[in-house]
Amino acid sequence: MSIFTINHRSNKSQARIGVLKTEHGEINTPFFMPIATYGAVKTQSSEEIKNLPSNILLSNTYHLYIRPGTKILEKAGGLHNFMNWNGIILTDSGGYQVYSLEGMRKIDSDGVTFQSHLDGSKHYFTPEKVVDIQRSIGSDIMMMLDVCPPGNANQKEWIDALHHTTNWAKRAKKHFDQTKSLYGYHQIISPIVQGGTDLKLRQQSASELMELNCDMYAIGGLAVGEPKEEMLKVVNYLDSILPKDKPRYLMGVGTPADLVESVLNGVDMFDCVIPTRNARNSQLFSFDGKINIRNAKYAHDFSPIDKNNFSPISNQYSKAYLHHLFKTNEILGLRIATEHNLKFYIHLMKLIRDNIQSDNFEVWTKKFLKRYNNE
């Protein structure tokens, strides 16, 4: 049985809407996943994520392996139980995080040695071990261990990363097929296409991974510092390579404009720290663009945080109050800003789906980008 059904395709772009099915629920595509690195979306409760509304979140294999560790997760009966979340969980493999530990990791053909960012202790990840950890976590969707080169990598590094990623994907798939879920429900596994911004390498990576016949495909190694046009060029190109009938997940992307433009190019799934991290840095999103609530002009602005109706919490409090909370370092300020930005992202995805459904997405996109970028 396929995990993905496409319900409607635009005939003016590659945009499409559909449903992704997991044993913790179905979700309409395209969608955005709030990030719960350590099993908690920063400042938010599981209930608040459910009420965004979102029935999916993303957590991180590397972080959960470091803390609380697989023993505790297994004792809890998996991450769903541990964090009191009955929606869908996707876990990133930790590849990106491990390679971000500059000078603290070493890749060989078998796997990657790295030091914990917490205590410097040494650890070794193999593709098989990363599957096992995600069995302990009980993620509905697990990601394979890949090699994600940094934004300033060269062609040789892209080629090396591609080779490792393909070999590790084969081993991960084999191990996945030979092992079972620990908690009695089916898990999905996704490979990650690498190849930098070189279309030939991207073609090679995608083709090699497609031989594994997985249920979905992720695009990694983007939004790591390359120009936005380069990113969209790769996404657009991969749309023509990757199976049309399987979900595509663009990892770590992006700004509101990035989401809209990537959906135009056939992407179904997103995750990004921008709404949550920027909220904690006092940046709020709206359909009129971004504002920094710490700006002195908001001290006297008693208008609601956002006049649109997508975010109830934003209508309860004024900009002046939120400004005050940030100036006095009140945690409630971080909460309001985070909830507001997540509601904006979730609502944006709903508008995207609605406009694809009504064959108006390309027209809506132009208006959205103009209004959003003009602020």
Added chain:
Amino acid sequence: MSIFTINHRSNKSQARIGVLKTEHGEINTPFFMPIATYGAVKTQSSEEIKNLPSNILLSNTYHLYIRPGTKILEKAGGLHNFMNWNGIILTDSGGYQVYSLEGMRKIDSDGVTFQSHLDGSKHYFTPEKVVDIQRSIGSDIMMMLDVCPPGNANQKEWIDALHHTTNWAKRAKKHFDQTKSLYGYHQIISPIVQGGTDLKLRQQSASELMELNCDMYAIGGLAVGEPKEEMLKVVNYLDSILPKDKPRYLMGVGTPADLVESVLNGVDMFDCVIPTRNARNSQLFSFDGKINIRNAKYAHDFSPIDKNNFSPISNQYSKAYLHHLFKTNEILGLRIATEHNLKFYIHLMKLIRDNIQSDNFEVWTKKFLKRYNNE
């Protein structure tokens, strides 16, 4: 019309239950006020405070004067509007905070000069000005500017503090009577009894302040480092001095045991940072005593945070998960611990009232203190 009705008195102690009336609602006594220093209870939303349930909170004149300042509060139409809270607000005068600014303040007979803890700017508080600021805030219950000596003060300092406090109370009351609420509802003003742990000075302070015939009386200058027996001795003594038919507010107190023992001595109102501050330092209250959730033994403890039913959030999450949130510095951990401790305090006050009502308070107290202190 009296703001206070006593509905029942214990005949085995000084404990009593009643109702305090304000124009933002009535509240059953004895009660505990969560602290919203800057117009937000740390980590909690106004809605969550309402749902504790609490229809009162305490804010601070000194802090709100420094930030956001009275101009913004007046523009907002008062603190209730500013923070989206339609319950009762009591504001401490800021006396205690100003005297905590060691080396940054100077008292003369007219008022007190101090430097802002934020930017070192100089400010001058008089009893009249502190009334005016609380007019701008729009507190339902305002406190008079007092002089609160530190815990290590000597007899001479207590006497000086008492004299200033009485003189300033007279001026505050006069100014209060000559000015009007800015927002169309009645405000209450309370003097603060000083005198250290010297009963004669306490008697003098109370008698002088009672000449002002105010609607309620606060006991200040306790819980500043003196032994608990000394504190209770003063409270017990003042019960015999202060008007029986007016609410007594014991400022800045205390631990769960302090609350129970002070109610035995006729106290009706409390505020304290303990439930919120200790929560952020990983200390949780229960009817079995205190636990530190960072303790390693909780990493593997999947039992609910509290098996009692007073705190829904504590049943949603396990001790192991809350331990994990504290170890990973997740703000959600601070939220859960804060909400839990506040619910414990609010529920404790309800049990106190219920047991006074059923003439069982003194028996219940013995059991509570034994169970609570034995953990």
